[in-house]
Amino acid sequence: MKYLRNRAGIQQDELAHILQMSRTNISNYESGRVSPPSTVIFALAELFSVSADFPY
Template identity: 50%
Template sequence: MNDDEKMIMSERIRQERENSELSQEALAVKLNMKRTNVANYEAGRVTPPSNVLRELATIFGVDADYLLGLSDIRKRYSSDNHQEVPNWATKKDKRDFKQLLTDDQELMFDGVPLDESDKQRINDILTGLFWEAKRLNKETYGKKKNTKKDNSE
């Protein structure tokens, strides 16, 4: 791994930790390691071993290839990969998302109704796009503090 790849990976680990609203200490606890290990990963001084990289990807809900800088796609969506609602989503975000998915229009392509597996694939893609757009919007324009009440729904 060259220096540029290390810096991309370290920056993405830091960004994802911050997006997850975790301190270095809290992430270290989840990884069962010392905070200095996390700090070294984020500074690019140490490359995490593959088992730690897989665990980081799981904790952050992203693809390991994204953390490695091999892809700019944070998460790959497929019919067997259902995204959960992010912990930063507000009550309004959840309501907007529910409205997106409950549209009663029959899905068609070129006038032909889609089968259930195609509908699920589209649903998964829309889910990923929706939450990614919301996340970017909040990063760009600021995000409101969540309350415990917002996270309970």
């Protein structure tokens, strides 16, 4: 997720706003502390135009 976000030039707080969640959630997903639910994975796949099986 961090790779895609950085490649797109989006900050954590911007991605959090787009996905309507907290920046803490984004940070937890990116650090591996928490795995994103499938709804987030599908939203990221659509947002970044990648397959949902992309290694987030």
